[in-house]
Amino acid sequence: MPESIPADSVGLVTPETITFDKPLTLVCGRVLHGYQLKVETYGTLNTKKTNAVLICHALSGHHHAAGYHSMSDRKPGWWDNYIGPGKPIDTNELFVVSLNNIGGCHGSTGPTTINPETGKPFGPDFPVVTVTDWVNTQAMLADYFAIKQWAAVIGGSLGGMQALQWSMAYPERLRYALIIASAPKLSAQNIAFNEVARQAIMKDEDFHGGRYLENSTYPKSGLMLARMVGHITYLSDAAMRSKFGRDLRSGHLNFNYDVDFQVESYLRYQGEVFSEGFDANSYLLMTKALDYFDPAAEFNGDLTAALADTQCKFLLISFTTDWRFSPERSKEIVDALLNAKKEVSYLEVDAPEGHDAFLLPINRYKQAFHAYMNRIIREVA
Amino acid sequence: MPESIPADSVGLVTPETITFDKPLTLVCGRVLHGYQLKVETYGTLNTKKTNAVLICHALSGHHHAAGYHSMSDRKPGWWDNYIGPGKPIDTNELFVVSLNNIGGCHGSTGPTTINPETGKPFGPDFPVVTVTDWVNTQAMLADYFAIKQWAAVIGGSLGGMQALQWSMAYPERLRYALIIASAPKLSAQNIAFNEVARQAIMKDEDFHGGRYLENSTYPKSGLMLARMVGHITYLSDAAMRSKFGRDLRSGHLNFNYDVDFQVESYLRYQGEVFSEGFDANSYLLMTKALDYFDPAAEFNGDLTAALADTQCKFLLISFTTDWRFSPERSKEIVDALLNAKKEVSYLEVDAPEGHDAFLLPINRYKQAFHAYMNRIIREVA
Numbered sequence: 001m002p003e004s005i006p007a008d009s010v011g012l013v014t015p016e017t018i019t020f021d022k023p024l025t026l027v028c029g030r031v032l033h034g035y036q037l038k039v040e041t042y043g044t045l046n047t048k049k050t051n052a053v054l055i056c057h058a059l060s061g062h063h064h065a066a067g068y069h070s071m072s073d074r075k076p077g078w079w080d081n082y083i084g085p086g087k088p089i090d091t092n093e094l095f096v097v098s099l100n101n102i103g104g105c106h107g108s109t110g111p112t113t114i115n116p117e118t119g120k121p122f123g124p125d126f127p128v129v130t131v132t133d134w135v136n137t138q139a140m141l142a143d144y145f146a147i148k149q150w151a152a153v154i155g156g157s158l159g160g161m162q163a164l165q166w167s168m169a170y171p172e173r174l175r176y177a178l179i180i181a182s183a184p185k186l187s188a189q190n191i192a193f194n195e196v197a198r199q200a201i202m203k204d205e206d207f208h209g210g211r212y213l214e215n216s217t218y219p220k221s222g223l224m225l226a227r228m229v230g231h232i233t234y235l236s237d238a239a240m241r242s243k244f245g246r247d248l249r250s251g252h253l254n255f256n257y258d259v260d261f262q263v264e265s266y267l268r269y270q271g272e273v274f275s276e277g278f279d280a281n282s283y284l285l286m287t288k289a290l291d292y293f294d295p296a297a298e299f300n301g302d303l304t305a306a307l308a309d310t311q312c313k314f315l316l317i318s319f320t321t322d323w324r325f326s327p328e329r330s331k332e333i334v335d336a337l338l339n340a341k342k343e344v345s346y347l348e349v350d351a352p353e354g355h356d357a358f359l360l361p362i363n364r365y366k367q368a369f370h371a372y373m374n375r376i377i378r379e380v381a
Numbered sequence: 382m383p384e385s386i387p388a389d390s391v392g393l394v395t396p397e398t399i400t401f402d403k404p405l406t407l408v409c410g411r412v413l414h415g416y417q418l419k420v421e422t423y424g425t426l427n428t429k430k431t432n433a434v435l436i437c438h439a440l441s442g443h444h445h446a447a448g449y450h451s452m453s454d455r456k457p458g459w460w461d462n463y464i465g466p467g468k469p470i471d472t473n474e475l476f477v478v479s480l481n482n483i484g485g486c487h488g489s490t491g492p493t494t495i496n497p498e499t500g501k502p503f504g505p506d507f508p509v510v511t512v513t514d515w516v517n518t519q520a521m522l523a524d525y526f527a528i529k530q531w532a533a534v535i536g537g538s539l540g541g542m543q544a545l546q547w548s549m550a551y552p553e554r555l556r557y558a559l560i561i562a563s564a565p566k567l568s569a570q571n572i573a574f575n576e577v578a579r580q581a582i583m584k585d586e587d588f589h590g591g592r593y594l595e596n597s598t599y600p601k602s603g604l605m606l607a608r609m610v611g612h613i614t615y616l617s618d619a620a621m622r623s624k625f626g627r628d629l630r631s632g633h634l635n636f637n638y639d640v641d642f643q644v645e646s647y648l649r650y651q652g653e654v655f656s657e658g659f660d661a662n663s664y665l666l667m668t669k670a671l672d673y674f675d676p677a678a679e680f681n682g683d684l685t686a687a688l689a690d691t692q693c694k695f696l697l698i699s700f701t702t703d704w705r706f707s708p709e710r711s712k713e714i715v716d717a718l719l720n721a722k723k724e725v726s727y728l729e730v731d732a733p734e735g736h737d738a739f740l741l742p743i744n745r746y747k748q749a750f751h752a753y754m755n756r757i758i759r760e761v762a
Contacts, residue, residue, distance in 0.1 A: 028636035129637040153536055188614060188621035188644040195645040196609045198638060199652075203602040205586040221584040228577045229610060232570060246675065253673060255409035255447035255509040257579060257665060260672065263569040264576040271580075284638060291641065294627065 003189070008084045009076060010042040010091050011069035017107060020140055030127040033116070037141055038063045038100040038107030042083060043091035045145065050380040051087060052137060052147045054174075055079065055098040056155030056162035059230070059286045060278060062106035066091075067100040079156075081361040088369040093377045094151065102137055103129040105279035112279050114215065124210025124282055131158075131293045135165045142173065151380040152176035152373075156358035157169065157325065158286070161293045164333065167310040168295055176376050177310075178369075179316045181358040183329035184303055184336070185294040190324065193233055194287040197226035203282050210281050219280045224271035225285060231270050236321035236354030296336075303336035310337075314344040315372050317355040317365065387717040388458060389424040389465045391448035391472050393502030398488060413498075418522055419444045419481040423464060425474035426526065433528045434470060434715040435448055435519060435555075436460065436479040437536030439528035439545035440611070440667045441659060441735045443487035446479040460537075462742045469750040474758045475532065484510040484667070485519055488658030493594065502508040504662055505591025512539075516546045523554065532761040533557035533754075537739035538706065539667070542674045545714065549676055557757055558691075560752075561698045562739040564710035565684050565717070566675040571705065574614055575668040584660050591662050594632075600661045605652035607664060612651050615712050617702035617735030677717075684717035691718075693726040696753050698746065700738040726753065 006009050017036050024032045040063045045052055047279070055065050066083035068076055083089040083096055101109040103126060110124040118125075142150065153166040153174045160182025186194070201207060204222030208215045235243075244263040256285045259265045288303045299305035314337055320331035327348045337344040351357040357365070405413045415421050421444045426433055432517045436446050438459070447464035449457055464470040464477055481489040492507040499506075523531065534544040534555045541563025548558045567575070581589060585603030589596045594749060607638050616624075625644040680686035695718055699711035708729045718725040730746045732738040737747070 110429065116409055124615050147448070149524075185627065186627045187618055188627065188642070189616075189618045191627070191642050192609075192613045192644050192648055195642075195648055196606060196613070199602075199609065200581065200606055202638065203606065221580075224586065225577060225581055225606065228573075228580065232573045232577070235570075237568055237570045240573065244569045246566065246572070257583060257669075261569070261572050267573055269582070288638075338620065 005068065008086050009080065010084050010182060013040050013042065013064075013067040013069065013072075014078075015040045015063055015107065016071075016344055018141065018144055020137070020144075020277050022076065022140070024133070024134045024137065026127050027129050027130045032102070032109065032127070035102050035109035035137065036107075036113075037137060038103070039107075039141065040064060040066075040067055040098045041078075042098075043097035044058075045147070048380075049092060049145070049147050050151060051377075052097060052145065052150055054142070054150050054153045054166075055083070055089075055096060055099070056134075056138070056153065056159035057101065058155070058157035058159045058257040059275070059290065061159065062104060063098050063108075064106070066096070070227070078359065081359065082366070082369065085108045088373045089154065089160040090373065090377065093381060097141065099138065099141060101134045102131075103282060103289070105282040110279070111210075111281035111285070121213045123213060126281060126285065128288050128292075129164045129285055130289055131161050132169065134162055134289070135169050138162070138166070139170055139173065148173065150174040151376050152178055154178040154180075155182070156180040157182055157355065160288055161290075165293075165295065167312050167314070168306060171309050171311040174312045175379065176315065176371070177312050178315045179315075179330070179333065181319055181325055181330075181355055182333070183325040184296060184333050186291055191291050193229055194291055196229050198284055198287055200225035200229070201284060207280065210284075212280065219276045221284060222369060223275040223278060223280050224268075227274040227278075228267045231267060233324045234355045236323060238321055238352045239354050239356075242352065252326040303332065304339040307336055307340045307342065310342055312338070314342060316344065317358070317368070318348050318350045319353065319355070320348060321352050321363075322355045322357060324355040361380045386743070389467050391459065391465050393452075394423065394445075394448040394458075396421045396444055396450075396488065396671050398707065399522065399525055401518070402527075403521070405518065406513070407508050407514045408511045408621060413483070413490065413508070416483055416490035416518065417488075417494075418483070418490075418518060420522065421447075421479045423447055423460075423479075423574050424475050425479040425762075426476035426528070428506060430528050430759075432474060432531070433476045433478060433523075433526065433531055435523070435531050435534045435547075436464070436470075436477060437515075437519070438482065439536070439538035439540045439541035440671065441655070442540065443485060444479050445487070447477070455624065459740065462740065463747070463750065467499065469747060469754045470535065471754065471758065474762060476512070478522065478526065480519065480522060482510075482515045484663060484670070486496040486663040491660070492591075492623070492662035492666070495602075502594045504594060504660050507666065508663060508683040510544050510666060511670055512546045514551065515543055515670070517552050519543070519547070519638060520551055520554065529554065531555040532757050533559055535559040535561075536563070536735065537561040539671055540565055542671075545674065546674075548693050548695070548730050549687060550691040552690050555693045556760065557696065558693050559696045559698075559753070560711070560714065561712070562700055562703055562706050562711075562736055564706040565677060565714050567672055568710075574610060575672055577610050578668055579665055581610070582607035582665060588661065591665075593661065601656045604656040604659060604661050604664060605649075608655040608659075609648045609652040612648060614705045615736045617704060619733045620735050620737075623733065635638065646759055684713065685720040686700060688717055688721045689719070695723060697725065697727045698739070699729050700732045700734070700736070700746075701729060701739060702733050703736045
């Protein structure tokens with residue numbers, strides 16, 4: 001709980017739910033007959049509507065990116081380190097829009113939503129959604145706010161893929177794309193980890209083919225395992241070493257399967273907490289959106305060709321110890337942009353924290369991010 | 382099935398079961414009142430008994446390291462690439478002993494063995510065994526064959542840890558230790574992956590607290606997941622990329638949770654096959670033996686001090702793309718041995734195959750291994 005709201009916080013925020021009645025045809029071919037987006041905004045849209053910034057969330061993210069929902073919140077939004085008055089995404093200057101994507105489980109239309117055709121939760125019947133679908137709904141959201149062009153679309157990890165997709169799908173509708181700790185597509189190893197997570201969920205006896213809500217159960221163990229696997233890939237080996245090493249929880253080995261090492265305790269706890277707050281069908285959908293993202297595929301694998309029609313300027317940021325989406329993956333995008341003769345800046349941040357670094361307050365990252373955002377603010381103010 | 386036995390194979394082999402009646406006090410404090418070891422031998426012990434080599438197996442290994450059990454075997458033993466007439470571990474010159482460790486599930490005393498005190502399988506009551514315990518039983522095995530000193534103790538991965546332990550526990554009983562793709566202890570990340578595997582098994586509804594045999598069930602899904610996670614860590618990112626890339630199994634995306642990518646199909650298959658042939662309680666035991674191995678712990682973390690009394694010569698081999706036990710982990714052992722003024726050779730093999738490389742026929746590895754073994758043979762013949 002914040003005893004008082006910090007001065008550089010956006011403060012108490014209230015999400016809103018925005019309803020879209022127009023049917024949405026998804027990449028998979030299925031149609032959503034209307035949908036809702038849960039959204040938070042921070043700062044004020046200027047009269048020319050030129051200072052709007054879109055925040056795209058990663059696998060387990062949502063609309064609550066900054067500030068607090070109440071004075072009893074233990075933590076602020078997930079990117080509070082970077083969004084607020086005087087922060088890199090400066091809410092004194094910018095109008096920040098953050099949403100929960102469709103297929104999610106934090107208020108936007110997704111598997112836990114009641115399917116109007118059946119009167120029951122969509123559950124496993126919710127269609128497989130893609131990054132392209134998300135960007136299309138985000139474009140509708142821009143229309144809702146009468147924003148013709150985003151000053152910037154910004155995201156980390158899966159969020160960075162959305163920023164990249166924006167640059168290709170709606171080239172004239174963003175001035176800048178900030179793509180952080182991301183990749184142009186998953187590697188076989190990335191897909192393999194996602195598949196383990198999916199199998200863990202789907203093989204849980206309480207999964208019931210995805211109809212656990214109807215059965216008043218929940219695949220808690222499966223989701224916990226999925227998160228444990230994921231969590232290992234978010235931390236670097238070095239970060240785990242400095243955080244836990246081989247420290248024993250009780251000072252001695254148990255010679256049984258209770259927790260011996262601190263790292264086991266930490267992972268179990270992370271899995272436990274996550275499994276209580278996230279919908280399993282949503283988790284499956286998010287991993288598939290990751291697996292399917294491959295904008296170069298339509299261009300015979302030629303990412304340069306895929307990026308040929310982009311008009312925005314790009315900032316790519318990667319972190320040295322990120323082994324989920326290593327710096328090499330960001331450089332693939334940078335190289336393709338350079339080949340396509342686009343304006344791109346690239347920063348590789350020396351940080352021990354692994355993939356999670358993109359969420360954390362790291363000086364060099366913060367300074368570079370801030371400087372780049374100031375340049376955008378000067379252009380759009 | 383081999384149509385005919387290759388000329389450089391040890392041929393058809395028959396394992397034997399050796400019974401030890403003397404009680405064994407384990408590191409955990411519990412006592413095994415006798416135990417059996419399942420063993421294969423290849424080649425002939427010379428009259429001076431100086432040409433014996435011990436092969437130590439890794440997590441999922443066993444006694445069947447080379448040759449065939451019958452003409453209908455699809456594959457030879459797990460290290461057939463390196464054991465046989467004219468191969469690096471040359472059975473024309475050496476007497477090779479390969480065993481299944483206690484706690485295993487391939488014929489040595491372990492969780493599937495009937496506990497004489499209850500008349501039921503030990504199951505989860507089988508004590509947690511350590512690398513030290515294994516080495517102690519292997520010393521009893523040496524006594525059984527009247528082998529005072531091994532020409533070499535050789536192992537990869539967890540097998541390498543046993544070779545390292547031999548050098549410290551019985552310094553005068555081996556001339557050489559060959560430690561391949563191994564580490565002086567697990568990292569926090571290694572332990573984390575093991576913990577995911579254990580949780581996958583223990584949370585399977587069919588685990589029944591480890592008493593699945595009594596309940597006529599089997600935690601197949603859990604073991605499958607455990608193996609899938611493990612398998613990802615055995616392959617390098619590069620190996621997965623060149624093997625599968627993002628190839629689609631059916632040429633198109635399914636937009637459901639069937640297999641889309643070849644890598645998913647491969648992993649599911651690997652998990653499936655493994656889960657049919659391995660005991661879940663044994664898997665738990667093997668991962669704990671890995672987690673617990675830390676010979677420097679008794680010396681305040683000083684590996685050099687732990688190795689002070691070793692008398693054998695050492696060969697360490699690592700593989701560039703092995704991220705389970707990276708070359709840095711082998712170098713920790715090399716550095717400690719050099720500090721302790723021991724004779725050590727080290728080879729880092731440039732190989733794309735990741736941790737699995739130690740099992741595969743790789744020219745440079747094979748040549749160096751062969752040359753080193755020839756030196757041993759010249760000494761002991």
